[in-house]
Amino acid sequence: MKVFEKKAILYTAGCHGLVHILELSYGALLIHIATEFGASLFVMGILANVFGLAFGIMGLPAGLLADHFSERRLLMVCCLSMGIASIIIGLSPSIYILGTGLLILGLSLGIYHPVSFAFITRVTTNRGMSFAYLGMGGNLGVAIGPLLATSMASIFSWRETYLFLSIPALILSVGFYFFSNVEIPSPQKIISKVSLNNISSRPLVVPLILVFIAATMNGFIYRGIVTFLPLYLNERINFSLFNMDKALLAGSFTTIALAFGVGGQFLGGYLSDRKSRETLVFIVSLIAVPLLILMGNSQGILLVIISTVFAFFYFMGQPIYNVLLADYSPGDQRGRIFGLYFLFAFGLGSFSASILGYIAGKFGTNWVFTSSAGFGLITIISTTFLFIRYLKSRPR
Numbered sequence: 357m358k359v360f361e362k363k364a365i366l367y368t369a370g371c372h373g374l375v376h377i378l379e380l381s382y383g384a385l386l387i388h389i390a391t392e393f394g395a396s397l398f399v400m401g402i403l404a405n406v407f408g409l410a411f412g413i414m415g416l417p418a419g420l421l422a423d424h425f426s427e428r429r430l431l432m433v434c435c436l437s438m439g440i441a442s443i444i445i446g447l448s449p450s451i452y453i454l455g456t457g458l459l460i461l462g463l464s465l466g467i468y469h470p471v472s473f474a475f476i477t478r479v480t481t482n483r484g485m486s487f488a489y490l491g492m493g494g495n496l497g498v499a500i501g502p503l504l505a506t507s508m509a510s511i512f513s514w515r516e517t518y519l520f521l522s523i524p525a526l527i528l529s530v531g532f533y534f535f536s537n538v539e540i541p542s543p544q545k546i547i548s549k550v551s552l553n554n555i556s557s558r559p560l561v562v563p564l565i566l567v568f569i570a571a572t573m574n575g576f577i578y579r580g581i582v583t584f585l586p587l588y589l590n591e592r593i594n595f596s597l598f599n600m601d602k603a604l605l606a607g608s609f610t611t612i613a614l615a616f617g618v619g620g621q622f623l624g625g626y627l628s629d630r631k632s633r634e635t636l637v638f639i640v641s642l643i644a645v646p647l648l649i650l651m652g653n654s655q656g657i658l659l660v661i662i663s664t665v666f667a668f669f670y671f672m673g674q675p676i677y678n679v680l681l682a683d684y685s686p687g688d689q690r691g692r693i694f695g696l697y698f699l700f701a702f703g704l705g706s707f708s709a710s711i712l713g714y715i716a717g718k719f720g721t722n723w724v725f726t727s728s729a730g731f732g733l734i735t736i737i738s739t740t741f742l743f744i745r746y747l748k749s750r751p752r
Contacts, residue, residue, distance in 0.1 A: 414466025419695015488625020575705020
């Protein structure tokens with residue numbers, strides 16, 4: 357891997373971690389913010405919806421921009437606007453300014469995924485491992501984000517937390533600015549030894565639709581897990597450890613479970629450079645469903661173990677899907693296709709918080725995970741068709 361590739365991965369992986377820290381900080385700090393402004397949870401929920409939808413909807417326009425402008429400059433804008441939005445939130449004098457800051461932050465975070473993924477497919481040769489490193493950075497952000505935000509808020513305040521998080525965003529924007537002045541050679545298009553998809557001038561529509569369906573269902577599962585797993589662990593953990601508060605213990609185990617996703621990302625990226633991506637996503641989807649069912653019917657240390665195993669295999673699928681998407685899309689349209697992918701995964705996927713929240717209130721939190729297994733069944737159907745298509749296309 358060349359120096360410019362390592363530098364590109366380092367910057368984009370660091371940015372990925374920060375994106376997810378900022379994504380999850382609002383939920384972690386929600387009670388602190390609501391208390392200061394005297395706002396109801398309904399109002400705070402509306403702001404969360406505005407933030408989440410902005411995050412998801414921005415994927416498509418960001419992807420379109422990535423097909424026509426420098427991805428590095430767009431990533432610089434992403435980081436700069438993330439920093440500015442965090443400052444607006446941290447200094448917000450009213451609930452309306454807070455909402456404006458969250459809207460800007462959601463749009464800023466929405467730029468990242470399609471632009472960075474198009475960037476990485478253009479400037480790196482080992483796509484599987486490149487996406488693995490990107491995913492590992494994101495997973496660290498998902499794992500430590502809530503814990504970091506709540507820890508800082510307990511020492512300082514929620515305002516100082518956002519102001520502090522603006523600093524790495526602004527530093528990254530400067531890094532991308534100087535990085536964008538360096539001419540990066542575009543590697544030759546390489547056909548993977550294990551991929552049978554020929555690079556063409558047109559996207560492969562049917563497999564892309566199947567990947568988008570799987571992405572939407574995986575987005576539903578992701579949003580449900582990061583939203584309700586801490587609460588579920590708090591309800592189902594029936595032991596104590598070092599006299600820790602039960603909520604803190606549940607939050608710590610959530611962080612541990614999500615941190616295991618880092619290893620899953622690495623393994624997924626490693627295998628996707630060596631094995632059939634269609635086979636891998638089919639296997640991962642088969643593993644996820646029974647684990648979700650077990651999560652919905654477990655408690656105590658068994659629940660912690662199953663949650664950790666699930667996180668490993670769930671996040672293992674992410675770099676595989678990303679490389680698969682690059683296989684099915686031509687280079688000059690990759691930005692918009694990644695944009696559509698994240699519109700489905702984050703935009704449509706954001707509605708699962710409301711759907712699963714209703715289910716949790718009506719039937720119990722355990723049904724969040726049992727219901728998510730239903731989303732996983734649709735993923736299995738989609739990946740089964742991808743796997744069959746791969747088997748039929750193999751030379752005999």
